[in-house]
Amino acid sequence: MSSSSVYPTPINAFKQSKRSVLSVIVDNEPGILARIVGLFSGRGYNIEALNVTVVDVKKNLSRITIETLGEEKVISQIIAQLEKLVPVHSATNLANLSESYEAEICLVKIEFENEEQDQKILNFADIYRSRTVQKRQNIVVYEISGTSERINKFLDDLDTIGGIKVELVRSGPIGLGI
Amino acid sequence: MNNENEFTGADILLKALKEQEVDTIFGYPGGAVLPIYDAIFGQNFLKHVLVRQEAGAVHAAEGYARSSGKVGVLLVTSGPGVTNVVTGLTDALMDSIPIVCITGQVPSHLIGTDAFQECDTTGITRPCTKHNYLVKDVSKLSETIHEAFKIASSGRPGPVLIDIPKDVQFAKSKYISKKDISFREHRIKAGSKNVDKNFVEELVNHIKKSERPIFYVGGGCLNSGHQASQELIKLVNKTNIPITTTLHGLGCFPGEDKSSLGMLGMHGNYEANLAMNKCDLMINVGARFDDRVTGRLDAFSPDSIKFHIDIDQSSINKNVKVNFHTNTDITLTLKEINSFIDSNNIDFSDKDYSNWWGQINEWRKKECLHYEQGDEVIKPQHAISRLYELTKQKDTFVTTEVGQHQMWAAQYYKFSKPNRWITSGGLGTMGFGMPAAVGAQMANPDSLVIDIAGEASFLMNIQEIATAVQYKLPIKIFILNNEYMGMVRQWQELLHGSRYSESYVDALPDFKKLAESFNAVGVRAKDISELDDTINEMISIDRPVIADIWVDKKENCFPMIPSGAAHHEMLLSKYDKENPENQEKGKVLV
Numbered sequence: 001m002s003s004s005s006v007y008p009t010p011i012n013a014f015k016q017s018k019r020s021v022l023s024v025i026v027d028n029e030p031g032i033l034a035r036i037v038g039l040f041s042g043r044g045y046n047i048e049a050l051n052v053t054v055v056d057v058k059k060n061l062s063r064i065t066i067e068t069l070g071e072e073k074v075i076s077q078i079i080a081q082l083e084k085l086v087p088v089h090s091a092t093n094l095a096n097l098s099e100s101y102e103a104e105i106c107l108v109k110i111e112f113e114n115e116e117q118d119q120k121i122l123n124f125a126d127i128y129r130s131r132t133v134q135k136r137q138n139i140v141v142y143e144i145s146g147t148s149e150r151i152n153k154f155l156d157d158l159d160t161i162g163g164i165k166v167e168l169v170r171s172g173p174i175g176l177g178i
Numbered sequence: 179m180n181n182e183n184e185f186t187g188a189d190i191l192l193k194a195l196k197e198q199e200v201d202t203i204f205g206y207p208g209g210a211v212l213p214i215y216d217a218i219f220g221q222n223f224l225k226h227v228l229v230r231q232e233a234g235a236v237h238a239a240e241g242y243a244r245s246s247g248k249v250g251v252l253l254v255t256s257g258p259g260v261t262n263v264v265t266g267l268t269d270a271l272m273d274s275i276p277i278v279c280i281t282g283q284v285p286s287h288l289i290g291t292d293a294f295q296e297c298d299t300t301g302i303t304r305p306c307t308k309h310n311y312l313v314k315d316v317s318k319l320s321e322t323i324h325e326a327f328k329i330a331s332s333g334r335p336g337p338v339l340i341d342i343p344k345d346v347q348f349a350k351s352k353y354i355s356k357k358d359i360s361f362r363e364h365r366i367k368a369g370s371k372n373v374d375k376n377f378v379e380e381l382v383n384h385i386k387k388s389e390r391p392i393f394y395v396g397g398g399c400l401n402s403g404h405q406a407s408q409e410l411i412k413l414v415n416k417t418n419i420p421i422t423t424t425l426h427g428l429g430c431f432p433g434e435d436k437s438s439l440g441m442l443g444m445h446g447n448y449e450a451n452l453a454m455n456k457c458d459l460m461i462n463v464g465a466r467f468d469d470r471v472t473g474r475l476d477a478f479s480p481d482s483i484k485f486h487i488d489i490d491q492s493s494i495n496k497n498v499k500v501n502f503h504t505n506t507d508i509t510l511t512l513k514e515i516n517s518f519i520d521s522n523n524i525d526f527s528d529k530d531y532s533n534w535w536g537q538i539n540e541w542r543k544k545e546c547l548h549y550e551q552g553d554e555v556i557k558p559q560h561a562i563s564r565l566y567e568l569t570k571q572k573d574t575f576v577t578t579e580v581g582q583h584q585m586w587a588a589q590y591y592k593f594s595k596p597n598r599w600i601t602s603g604g605l606g607t608m609g610f611g612m613p614a615a616v617g618a619q620m621a622n623p624d625s626l627v628i629d630i631a632g633e634a635s636f637l638m639n640i641q642e643i644a645t646a647v648q649y650k651l652p653i654k655i656f657i658l659n660n661e662y663m664g665m666v667r668q669w670q671e672l673l674h675g676s677r678y679s680e681s682y683v684d685a686l687p688d689f690k691k692l693a694e695s696f697n698a699v700g701v702r703a704k705d706i707s708e709l710d711d712t713i714n715e716m717i718s719i720d721r722p723v724i725a726d727i728w729v730d731k732k733e734n735c736f737p738m739i740p741s742g743a744a745h746h747e748m749l750l751s752k753y754d755k756e757n758p759e760n761q762e763k764g765k766v767l768v
Binding site: 027030031034035038039042073076077080081083084085086087088089090 | 300301304305308309310312329364365367490491492494495496499
């Protein structure tokens with residue numbers, strides 16, 4: 001056997017892959033999430049983040065937002081496959097809309113040990129305009145929302161402070177065409 | 179509560195089947211479907227065919243659907259009944275066959291308790307159905323069944339499963355007629371009814387400009403209905419463009435017509451594959467650029483403008499990027515192309531593509547399907563050729579198992595009409611052909627139904643002979659017996675240094691005696707002198723027949739595009755050697 005793989009190497013594939021946020025409107029019925037998640041795993045697509053909520057109680061509709069990675073060709077194929085699912089009304093790549101708005105929410109719990117750390121944390125929280133949810137003694141909880149990129153930056157900055165303990169939860173991006 | 183207007187879930191199911199004009203159902207009883215079987219007992223519009231294993235039911239439903247154009251229906255019990263149909267459901271999904279599978283489930287209150295014969299039916303079958311349902315409320319049952327039929331047969335057809343817990347089969351509700359249900363468009367996904375005029379105009383303009391056009395036609399043409407094939411024939415005759423079909427497209431265009439290049443792909447005709455490689459305009463009608471067809475993608479038809487008609491949006495640009503596409507139904511689109519040509523008086527007589535046909539006729543001279551029949555051992559190709567010659571005047575349906583015999587059948591048996599050829603293409607399910615023949619014979623009781631089989635495939639669903647015998651279905655099982663899993667052996671010979679690991683089938687039954695023990699008839703041809711008589715005898719007997727045809731054990735199926743090779747790198751015979759670099763690459767592919 002030759003040592004090089006005959007399949008296109010993943011490194012190349014990822015070079016061209018783009019982050020996309022897909023917005024999917026579905027009938028809110030049993031199994032719909034499993035159908036979508038199964039489609040992704042079965043066909044070898046990635047789910048980076050996933051958000052599901054009922055958005056119209058009367059019409060029984062949910063909106064599912066999926067962040068995924070893939071080349072353009074793969075993303076179009078994902079959209080086409082999603083639209084084949086019976087309960088799916090529509091699947092949209094937000095990037096293909098002329099205008100869309102994207103946001104994510106993140107809760108961060110930070111445990112610190114000293115005043116200096118506290119000051120630095122306060123400073124970053126101020127810069128990023130995050131909201132204090134709770135603060136007592138050596139624990140502070142912030143809520144920060146905005147684009148995923150902005151949240152990433154905030155978390156990266158927190159990372160520069162040594163010796164603190166961070167625990168967090170993120171909603172994954174949600175988005176809307178405008 | 180008005181009891182007169184209320185029916186049990188089991189009765190609602192039967193009422194819905196009746197309204198859907200289902201007259202045949204394939205099934206196997208069990209604990210979780212007993213109420214439905216009780217309802218079947220007291221009626222006479224629905225004929226139940228008792229198979230011998232659930233896999234037989236699903237392939238029979240496929241054979242029924244393919245040969246009749248109707249939805250095939252089956253009924254099986256929970257647990258193992260369901261898991262036994264998973265292969266067939268996947269087969270139907272891959273080959274776009276409309277079937278509705280009714281499954282029993284343990285009573286609602288036991289779901290999730292690991293009850294006897296419980297399995298997560300909708301979970302297991304989710305990736306292998308077009309859609310599936312678990313009906314927890316009997317008042318939703320009528321609507322669910324009617325929607326299931328609509329989904330199975332609309333757009334790109336496929337299998338739909340309805341799981342009905344036993345308590346729902348007993349519970350009572352009103353029956354809702356399909357007339358009173360307003361189907362929601364987004365769920366049915368029937369495809370656009372509006373023909374893309376732009377596409378049609380572009381296509382006709384490109385046909386006029388092209389020097390080397392070709393039609394590449396697949397199973398979608400079949401699923402669009404007989405009219406699609408009529409429109410296709412008109413268009414081909416009008417334009418004189420050569421046409422090649424996929425395995426499933428066989429029969430959409432008459433195989434013996436002068437414009438037909440036969441099947442393309444891995445074991446397709448040399449002229450068909452070369453024409454695909456060298457064409458400047460490719461018109462794909464309901465085919466999906468499957469890997470058996472395209473060969474190595476980076477060398478697939480490099481110089482052509484590609485048009486693609488496919489009702490399934492996800493088939494567009496999946497494997498091969500096309501220049502123009504439409505998702506409107508094939509019949510509607512072809513009709514519009516024909517009427518556009520007629521109403522604009524576009525004449526193709528100056529455009530006879532004589533250079534292109536000249537080139538194609540040069541390729542034809544290679545006689546890629548040539549074989550040498552000696553005067554003793556039967557060549558499998560010859561067995562199929564003789565079978566074709568001796569049955570072509572009859573009203574014949576052919577099913578197959580999977581392997582070499584399937585490819586020889588596709589190469590040497592010619593089909594002039596759609597829906598006459600029933601084979602497992604996408605999934606490649608060994609054991610498909612015999613139960614499929616049972617289904618095809620149920621749908622076409624007066625026709626000749628032949629399962630072209632290999633002995634290894636046949637053994638996978640051999641129990642269904644009993645079904646054929648019970649219902650007096652005179653199906654013919656034509657076994658090309660070479661004692662090997664022939665296609666496995668061929669790949670081992672070509673790619674694995676002739677190390678025939680586990681591909682020899684030792685201890686085969688005596689198929690003649692086996693037939694007799696089932697109360698069927700067994701016939702046998704040991705050499706060429708017995709072949710025609712055996713075929714004629716087989717056809718003449720009005721009972722299920724197993725014909726054991728002893729063929730050359732070492733014969734390989736050519737021509738062949740080895741895995742990883744391109745159309746123009748086809749091997750014509752065992753004397754052609756493959757490029758060693760391709761061979762290494764091909765080895766890891768399927």
